Amino acid sequence: MIEVQNGIFGLHGKDFSCLLRVNDYGLLEQLHFGPAVQTADAPAFFCRSGLGWGESVLLKEGDTASCPDVLPLAFSVPGRGDYRESPIELAGSPADLRYHSHRILEGELSMESGLPQAHGAQQTLVITLAQEGLELELCFSLFPDALTRRCILKNTSDRPLVLTKLMSMMVDLPGDYEMTTFDGGWIAEMRKHRLPVLDSRVVNESTTGFSSHRHNPGFLLSAPGATEDSGPVYGFNLVYSGNHYASAQRSLQGLTRVMQGIGPSSFAKTLAPGRIFETPEAVLCYSDRGFGGLSERMHRFVQAHIIPPYWRERPRPVLYNSWEGCMFDFNRRRLLSLASQAKKLGCELFVLDDGWFGARNSDTAGLGDYNVNLKKLPGGLKKLSEKIKALGMDFGLWFEPESVNPDSDLYRSHPDWALTDQFEPLLGRNQLLLDLSREEVQDYLVENVSKILDQAEISYVKWDMNRHSVALGAKAHDYILGLYRVLERIFRPRPQILLESCSSGGNRFDLGMLCYGPQIWCSDNTDPIERLTIQENLSYLYPQSTFGAHVSASPHAQTLRATPLCTRGNVSFFGCLGYELDLDHLLKIERQEIQAQIEFYKLHRMAFQFGTFRRLKKGWQVSREGITLAAVFRRLVAAAPAWERLELKGLDRNKRYRLRSRPQRLRIGQFGSLVKHVAPVNLDPNGFVLRTADRHFTLPDGAQELCASGSALMAGTVLLPLFRGTGYDQNQRTLTDFGSELFIIEEEPNHAEPG
Numbered sequence: 001m002i003e004v005q006n007g008i009f010g011l012h013g014k015d016f017s018c019l020l021r022v023n024d025y026g027l028l029e030q031l032h033f034g035p036a037v038q039t040a041d042a043p044a045f046f047c048r049s050g051l052g053w054g055e056s057v058l059l060k061e062g063d064t065a066s067c068p069d070v071l072p073l074a075f076s077v078p079g080r081g082d083y084r085e086s087p088i089e090l091a092g093s094p095a096d097l098r099y100h101s102h103r104i105l106e107g108e109l110s111m112e113s114g115l116p117q118a119h120g121a122q123q124t125l126v127i128t129l130a131q132e133g134l135e136l137e138l139c140f141s142l143f144p145d146a147l148t149r150r151c152i153l154k155n156t157s158d159r160p161l162v163l164t165k166l167m168s169m170m171v172d173l174p175g176d177y178e179m180t181t182f183d184g185g186w187i188a189e190m191r192k193h194r195l196p197v198l199d200s201r202v203v204n205e206s207t208t209g210f211s212s213h214r215h216n217p218g219f220l221l222s223a224p225g226a227t228e229d230s231g232p233v234y235g236f237n238l239v240y241s242g243n244h245y246a247s248a249q250r251s252l253q254g255l256t257r258v259m260q261g262i263g264p265s266s267f268a269k270t271l272a273p274g275r276i277f278e279t280p281e282a283v284l285c286y287s288d289r290g291f292g293g294l295s296e297r298m299h300r301f302v303q304a305h306i307i308p309p310y311w312r313e314r315p316r317p318v319l320y321n322s323w324e325g326c327m328f329d330f331n332r333r334r335l336l337s338l339a340s341q342a343k344k345l346g347c348e349l350f351v352l353d354d355g356w357f358g359a360r361n362s363d364t365a366g367l368g369d370y371n372v373n374l375k376k377l378p379g380g381l382k383k384l385s386e387k388i389k390a391l392g393m394d395f396g397l398w399f400e401p402e403s404v405n406p407d408s409d410l411y412r413s414h415p416d417w418a419l420t421d422q423f424e425p426l427l428g429r430n431q432l433l434l435d436l437s438r439e440e441v442q443d444y445l446v447e448n449v450s451k452i453l454d455q456a457e458i459s460y461v462k463w464d465m466n467r468h469s470v471a472l473g474a475k476a477h478d479y480i481l482g483l484y485r486v487l488e489r490i491f492r493p494r495p496q497i498l499l500e501s502c503s504s505g506g507n508r509f510d511l512g513m514l515c516y517g518p519q520i521w522c523s524d525n526t527d528p529i530e531r532l533t534i535q536e537n538l539s540y541l542y543p544q545s546t547f548g549a550h551v552s553a554s555p556h557a558q559t560l561r562a563t564p565l566c567t568r569g570n571v572s573f574f575g576c577l578g579y580e581l582d583l584d585h586l587l588k589i590e591r592q593e594i595q596a597q598i599e600f601y602k603l604h605r606m607a608f609q610f611g612t613f614r615r616l617k618k619g620w621q622v623s624r625e626g627i628t629l630a631a632v633f634r635r636l637v638a639a640a641p642a643w644e645r646l647e648l649k650g651l652d653r654n655k656r657y658r659l660r661s662r663p664q665r666l667r668i669g670q671f672g673s674l675v676k677h678v679a680p681v682n683l684d685p686n687g688f689v690l691r692t693a694d695r696h697f698t699l700p701d702g703a704q705e706l707c708a709s710g711s712a713l714m715a716g717t718v719l720l721p722l723f724r725g726t727g728y729d730q731n732q733r734t735l736t737d738f739g740s741e742l743f744i745i746e747e748e749p750n751h752a753e754p755g
């Protein structure tokens with residue numbers, strides 16, 4: 001609910017409030033953003049007079065409460081006495097924007113520029129600040145779990161105006177905070193870093209032209225001492241896929257100024273008289289239930305208001321992707337053989353990745369030429385997709401429309417469509433970006449991609465993008481607007497196509513892309529131990545249904561680490577499950593295990609994809625409709641390990657639950673020379689007999705089953721017996737390095753006890 005009482009704006013979501021007021025000088029004060037309070041509480045947050053600070057500027061001589069430098073503000077301007085960082089820059093000129101008017105709208109205020117935005121707002125408060133020749137609308141949209149903010153700047157003068165910075169939001173928060181950012185690079189996405197916010201500015205910024213894996217736009221601010229389950233935590237994110245900027249800095253008065261918006265580096269917009277500029281939308285979220293509480297809120301917000309409505313809670317198919325198994329080397333026969341194997345394993349969607357068009361037999365040529373390679377695929381995509389359909393699977397296809405190889409017909413006929421600067425073009429993965437800010441380029445992409453989508457039954461698209469551009473410069477924002485236009489034109493008329501975006505993995509994992517497609521391929525790194533970091537850190541801000549998670553070969557291509565198949569499955573269950581490996585090389589026992597994994601995943605798909613996700617001490621859990629699935633992951637084994645406890649979360653204390661471990665099998669080979677002690681004859685552990693046995697037989701692993709109250713299960717009373725160096729015991733769990741185990745916890749019917 002948004003209300004205005006005695007000049008106070010009260011914005012009240014579920015368990016959070018934001019209070020604003022316009023002071024006597026027309027400045028917008030940020031009285032409060034945090035736990036739920038009442039609008040009538042505003043005076044408790046007023047800054048008292050006597051604030052004027054030494055040499056600081058006063059807006060009115062003699063009134064020490066008129067000192068902009070020390071007030072908690074919701075927006076500030078440069079050059080008028082607030083010396084803290086300003087969210088707006090007009091080519092170096094000062095600004096004097098003061099309150100002009102306000103209005104409250106039902107729902108959200110639609111974007112005019114084509115930027116994506118969160119849908120389904122309850123109400124929007126628009127506060128207009130103005131000075132001669134300039135108007136700035138500050139839009140606050142209220143959602144149950146979050147507040148979003150954006151700005152619209154209008155040039156009301158008769159001269160062009162140059163804008164070099166305009167943040168989507170700014171907020172001054174009292175108190176000390178730590179800032180958590182998610183940084184990384186290719187195959188090393190989402191590394192979590194936490195820094196105290198002190199008097200020097202902490203910046204989270206991307207300058208590559210895209211939101212980037214270097215610095216994800218989403219970040220957190222937490223009170224020192226906040227834990228996974230308690231304490232105040234703020235989450236911020238941007239509905240945008242281009243350069244972004246966020247900063248946090250504490251003032252001498254103990255206010256932490258936070259802002260976020262389009263990255264100002266090489267940003268400049270000339271606004272002709274009468275023209276407007278819209279910023280992307282920033283998302284602000286608060287929880288006093290720690291990092292876990294914040295994530296739950298962010299997940300709900302993204303599910304309900306960011307991803308395309310068609311895909312909200314719509315189950316995602318288990319897919320097989322051809323990339324890691326085939327790379328560029330395939331033909332129709334090979335694909336159909338893989339598809340029929342994938343179908344037998346239980347996969348529902350067959351995705352043909354790179355290599356199906358033009359001269360695309362390696363990453364050096366063909367990008368841009370979307371005509372099917374009929375040598376590889378006689379009969380074209382139509383024929384292939386029909387055959388795959390006939391096997392009982394859906395068909396999906398990879399594209400990389402934003403780039404071009406210089407060795408391509410497209411580049412030869414339109415070299416000027418590639419983004420270059422005055423220097424010799426620099427290639428990234430042998431390719432250049434197309435200038436998506438140009439309408440003819442947008443038209444080419446829309447026509448060519450749509451033509452293919454309409455020529456076969458394609459129910460899924462992987463939209464890849466594998467380079468940054470050094471030549472984007474001031475065009476960066478227009479490029480992103482062009483990309484959004486292209487996505488809008490292709491996919492809005494085809495909402496049923498499942499769009500998974502990708503950029504060398506998670507190089508563009510952001511809320512902007514999620515407005516068009518509900519899934520993002522979060523990393524080319526599918527080593528499950530690496531994925532524990534990548535997926536866990538994504539989970540701070542993004543729900544598990546937004547990330548593709550595939551089981552791939554072991555040893556893993558990027559880490560050379562060997563991991564058990566059960567762990568590869570258990571990690572990938574907590575996302576949109578897929579398989580991406582050469583199926584020809586699977587052993588029968590592996591096929592059986594994969595079949596069982598897929599069957600299990602399908603049974604609990606809604607919980608895995610859309611259940612409430614919680615981070616545990618050594619694992620993850622999801623809960624939905626009375627069922628909780630919890631996985632415990634182990635990195636390195638220790639000899640004589642301490643007994644482990646599984647501490648579950650979010651159960652009903654008074655209900656009784658049955659907990660059972662999902663049966664797993666052990667490979668004989670993992671017992672090494674121990675086997676010779678139990679075998680009736682003395683066998684060489686590296687000899688033919690045991691190697692053959694290892695390929696064909698597995699042993700049951702220790703299973704557990706028990707019944708307990710939610711209270712007991714959350715207290716962590718489940719003891720997990722582990723291998724203790726005394727030989728195989730089928731009642732004991734035998735986790736090797738990188739082992740894992742999954743538990744199913746179900747409410748016991750009719751066992752509710754009186755509270």
Ligand code: DGJ
Binds near residue numbers: 323502503505523
């Ligand atoms: C990069 C992606 O991240 C991979 O998954 C794969 O699609 C390749 N591109 C194909 O070239």
